[in-house]
Amino acid sequence: MKAFIDIGSNSVRLMLYENGVTIDKFVKVTKLADGLFSSGTLNPEAIKRTAEAVDFYVKKAVSEGADKVYAFATAAVRQAKNGKEFCDVVLKDSGIKIDVVSGEAEAKLGLTGVLKGKDGGIIDIGGASSEIAVVKNGELVYSYSLPYGVVKIKDACGNNYFKTDDFTKEKIKEYGFIPKSKFYGIGGTATQIAAIALKLAVYDRNKVNGYVLTENIVKAVIDEVNGKTTEELKAVTGLDPARADVILGGAVMLKNIMERIGVSQITVSEDDNLEGYAIIKEEENE
DSSP states (O other), X not given: OEEEEEXXXXXXXXXXXXXXXXXXXXXXXXXXXXXHHHHSSOOHHHHHHHXXXXXXXXXXXXXXXXXXXXXXXXXXXXXXXXXXXXXXXXXXXXXXXXXXXXXXXXXXXXHHHHHTTSOEEEEEEOSSOEEEEXXXXXXXXXXXXXXXXXXXXXXXXXXXXXXXXXXXXXXXXXXXXXXXXXXXXXXXXXHHHHHHHTTOSSOOHHHHTTOEEEHHHXXXXXXXXXTOOHHHHTTSTTOOXXXXXXXXXXXXXXXXXXXXXXXXXXXXXSOOHHHHHHHHHHHHHO
């Protein structure tokens, strides 16, 4: 069995993987990108709690029987001036060398994990970046990594809907023309919106996977979370309390991206860049 750790800008995730099958996934919200928008650096507390989460998952993976542990990091680490410092802390504490992937590589991981060679598109709203990519006739026809995600949106706009709406509409202009496709939503924003819509008191990846998010569902979730304090949001059924302060920004961003592309619905996928990374690593090792 192999283990893969995704060090994201909002959370750290562990996937246990064997013979091409995901055995289990675990997540800890650590908000590594907290304050990155204003300072350009990872703050010491965020580095500490994220490095501790990585160390915890390395130990868990080994205890579960993993014979190899891989770790990769995305936007927060690649954008931060002190990203290397974080990698050095993890290497010292856990003995794990982190693969810092580019925005383009991150989009490819998502495509590989979700589509597995088929045509389609992905929307991945992360903590410090948001990727959109499209494959048609087996060819990559569009891929762009926008250096803004839910933690950065929260840093810039707080919990103000109108500010968030204006900010995200302005930022997503950078995407330019996005070809239409059957789009899949991956990452915490899409899965959390689905969990809220489904009113899941206990998260169930099987119910979330394949759930269709229409524009109306996304707007209904925005209405449900808008205007609530972080404490009030923690009581919303389906919402992970650790994501309470970033759900509004993510949902508004998704609404505006869907409107920009001109799609009325997307399908949520539990398979994502973790599976993509595992598939690519397997191909490299063949």
